[in-house]
Amino acid sequence: MSAVIARDLSKRFGTLEAVRSVSFDVHTGECFGLLGPNGAGKTTTLSMIRCTLRPSGGQLKVLGMDTHTRAREIRFRLGVVPQGDTLDPDLSVRQNLEVYAGYFGLGRGEARARGAELLAFMALEEKAAVRIEQLSGGQRRRLALARALISDPRMLILDEPTTGLDPQARHHLWQRLRTLRGRGTTMILCTHDMHEAEALCDRLAIFDHGRILDIGSPAELLARHAGAEVLEIPEAGRAERELAQLLTSLPADVRHERHGELFVAFSPRPGGFAAPLIERLREHGLGLSVRRTTLEDVFLILTGRELRE
Amino acid sequence: MTPPPRCPGRLRTAVAVLRRHIMVWRRMFLSSAVGSLVEPLIYLLAFGFGLGMLIPDVGGRSYLSFLAPGLIVSSALYAATFEGTYGTYTRLVPQRTFEGMLATPVSVAEVVIGEALYAALKGTFAGCAVLLVVSAFGLMESPAALAVPALCALCALGFGGVSVLVSGLSRSYDAFNYYFTLGITPVFMFSGIFFPLDRLPSWVRTAAWFNPVTHATDAMRALCYGALNLSILGDIAWLLVFAILPLPPAIRLIRRRLMP
Ligand SMILES: Nc1ncnc2c1ncn2[C@@H]1O[C@H](COP(=O)(O)OP(=O)(O)OP(=O)(O)O)[C@@H](O)[C@H]1O
Ligand SMILES: [Mg+2]
Numbered sequence: 411m412s413a414v415i416a417r418d419l420s421k422r423f424g425t426l427e428a429v430r431s432v433s434f435d436v437h438t439g440e441c442f443g444l445l446g447p448n449g450a451g452k453t454t455t456l457s458m459i460r461c462t463l464r465p466s467g468g469q470l471k472v473l474g475m476d477t478h479t480r481a482r483e484i485r486f487r488l489g490v491v492p493q494g495d496t497l498d499p500d501l502s503v504r505q506n507l508e509v510y511a512g513y514f515g516l517g518r519g520e521a522r523a524r525g526a527e528l529l530a531f532m533a534l535e536e537k538a539a540v541r542i543e544q545l546s547g548g549q550r551r552r553l554a555l556a557r558a559l560i561s562d563p564r565m566l567i568l569d570e571p572t573t574g575l576d577p578q579a580r581h582h583l584w585q586r587l588r589t590l591r592g593r594g595t596t597m598i599l600c601t602h603d604m605h606e607a608e609a610l611c612d613r614l615a616i617f618d619h620g621r622i623l624d625i626g627s628p629a630e631l632l633a634r635h636a637g638a639e640v641l642e643i644p645e646a647g648r649a650e651r652e653l654a655q656l657l658t659s660l661p662a663d664v665r666h667e668r669h670g671e672l673f674v675a676f677s678p679r680p681g682g683f684a685a686p687l688i689e690r691l692r693e694h695g696l697g698l699s700v701r702r703t704t705l706e707d708v709f710l711i712l713t714g715r716e717l718r719e
Numbered sequence: 720m721t722p723p724p725r726c727p728g729r730l731r732t733a734v735a736v737l738r739r740h741i742m743v744w745r746r747m748f749l750s751s752a753v754g755s756l757v758e759p760l761i762y763l764l765a766f767g768f769g770l771g772m773l774i775p776d777v778g779g780r781s782y783l784s785f786l787a788p789g790l791i792v793s794s795a796l797y798a799a800t801f802e803g804t805y806g807t808y809t810r811l812v813p814q815r816t817f818e819g820m821l822a823t824p825v826s827v828a829e830v831v832i833g834e835a836l837y838a839a840l841k842g843t844f845a846g847c848a849v850l851l852v853v854s855a856f857g858l859m860e861s862p863a864a865l866a867v868p869a870l871c872a873l874c875a876l877g878f879g880g881v882s883v884l885v886s887g888l889s890r891s892y893d894a895f896n897y898y899f900t901l902g903i904t905p906v907f908m909f910s911g912i913f914f915p916l917d918r919l920p921s922w923v924r925t926a927a928w929f930n931p932v933t934h935a936t937d938a939m940r941a942l943c944y945g946a947l948n949l950s951i952l953g954d955i956a957w958l959l960v961f962a963i964l965p966l967p968p969a970i971r972l973i974r975r976r977l978m979p
Contacts, residue, residue, distance in 0.1 A: 423979065462821050462978055486726040486824040496819035500743040509742065512735035513823035515727025558822075561724075 411474070413438045413565055413596040414459055418468035421454050428454040430620040431468065441587075441597040443607045445709060446617030447718045452600045453493050453569055455617070459598065460490050460567050473564060486514065489563030491554045491571045493600075497542045503553055504529065504538040507560055514561040521560075528556040531586065548579035555583065565596040572606060584609055604705040614705070618713045628705055635711050636703035637665075637678035641688075646673035649694045656687055669715055676703065676711075732825045736833030737840075744841070751841070755798065755848035759790050763852065766913070777915060780944075784860075787853040788939035789912030791867060792874060792932060794849045799842030799875035800903055803882025804895045807834045811886060817977055827974040835879045835966060842875020843868055853943075861945025870942060873958045874935040880965035887972030906932045931961045 414436035421429040429451040436442040444452040457463035461481035470477045511521030532552040572580045615625045666675035771782035810816035910932035927933045934954040941951045
């Protein structure tokens with residue numbers, strides 16, 4: 411069964427079409443990633459799934475329920491880590507968890523027990539009595555995740571959960587998310603961190619301008635769009651003649667692009683860039699690199715290299 | 720296997736929201752209590768004794784005793800109004816408290832009703848503080864004054880609801896200046912709290928009839944003096960309507976803000 415079924419889902423804000431007729435499924439138990447440049451419509455899509463924005467068009471079912479008619483029940487089953495901070499600054503860390511438990515209808519004793527358990531799970535026990543303003547950014551994100559887990563949700567909605575965290579905190583959070591996925595929690599994760607997407611997501615949707623450009627597992631997306639290896643020459647202008655030579659000798663299945671000084675070529679097979687050619691270019695003092703493709707390459711190929719407003 | 724937990728009903732989530740507010744209030748209870756006691760004391764001394772010396776009896780009683788019931792009303796109305804404007808707006812915009820609540824089964828209706836009830840609670844508390852002060856001056860003449868808290872609650876709920884509605888319309892704290900100077904100050908002044916309305920031109924009296932504070936003050940005098948008659952029922956009916964009426968549009972406005 412699918413945890414989320416979206417068909418021709420759209421959202422308009424006045425004349426702005428933030429989400430334009432997207433269709434996708436999120437399978438139960440998987441971690442589904444949303445990638446895309448700023449303003450692509452990721453948060454808007456998540457908001458419709460968690461029933462805080464009403465779709466302008468299309469169908470949306472979450473956990474088998476229609477978002478139009480059963481918003482409260484859907485929200486009861488979800489845990490949400492929103493983009494930015496919505497922790498309650500008038501309350502302490504522990505109170506944030508217990509009050510939230512109350513919103514889900516948990517009794518006082520149960521709320522206290524769940525709160526203590528999650529403080530331990532998120533390594534926040536020492537901060538239990540502290541006010542939110544005294545937490546660091548990483549501690550806030552951890553508390554946001556703890557709060558999202560208070561009702562033992564069937565599905566988690568994570569909007570950039572690790573933005574601004576140091577590597578330790580990020581890995582700590584990832585480890586927690588893996589534990590949860592191991593327990594069968596479905597996740598929808600929106601991120602700008604390609605490592606995070608590779609580390610956690612079973613499948614990804616790449617958004618741009620309110621549309622989905624492609625959906626697939628990281629391996630599928632790599633194979634479809636970027637191949638196995640990439641050759642990058644950041645200062646290609648310094649050896650145009652050698653580069654022209656390289657181009658004539660590249661295998662037919664290698665695609666290449668030029669962005670100003672930057673030259674990039676993608677090979678569908680490993681070893682697509684023959685060693686002698688590369689060595690010749692190196693001798694000309696070009697700082698080139700040949701490496702495995704990553705999701706970042708897929709992202710840039712699909713959404714382009716232009717900066718967004 | 721434990722049965723799957725059920726989604727809590729709206730009453731349950733509304734109570735949870737109100738409990739959150741009370742938990743926060745408890746932290747600043749002392750400062751809030753001191754304010755609620757000292758302010759009416761100052762009014763009572765300044766207006767009652769100071770102004771009272773220049774003013775002959777009003778309707779057969781001292782100016783102090785004429786003024787006291789209105790001070791209870793004004794305290795309740797201002798406390799509720801401050802909470803419903805500055806308090807609610809702070810939770811709506813800079814703190815994003817409501818956005819946090821909407822990631823749970825709490826919906827906008829419960830958020831707004833929770834705000835109005837919290838404003839009403841604070842208003843009731845402030846009104847009761849004045850009741851204590853004026854009782855200490857021996858200004859309560861009847862056991863009917865025991866019903867004062869209920870009347871405070873009714874009046875404060877109305878003003879709480881209107882204030883939450885105003886918060887839903889406001890784009891910044893500055894907007895509240897308009898509400899206070901053009902809305903609250905006139906209804907406070909032309910309500911019969913400070914002077915009887917019956918010698919004013921008839922159009923003023925007509926306008927005053929539409930003023931909820933007039934009804935609250937009339938009813939409050941009836942309770943404090945023990946002068947109960949049928950007209951208090953009319954006042955209470957008026958206030959009941961006033962307490963309920965602002966809530967549906969307030970819910971609509973805040974919903975439009977939170978879920979565009
Ligand atoms: N409440 C709103 N009112 C008007 N426009 C909005 C609103 N929320 C989002 N938008 C617009 O919709 C578009 C999509 O925004 P959204 O927040 O979904 O982007 P995003 O993909 O999450 O971007 P980011 O990576 O920067 O978080 C943007 O152009 C944004 O300005
Ligand atoms: Mg976003």
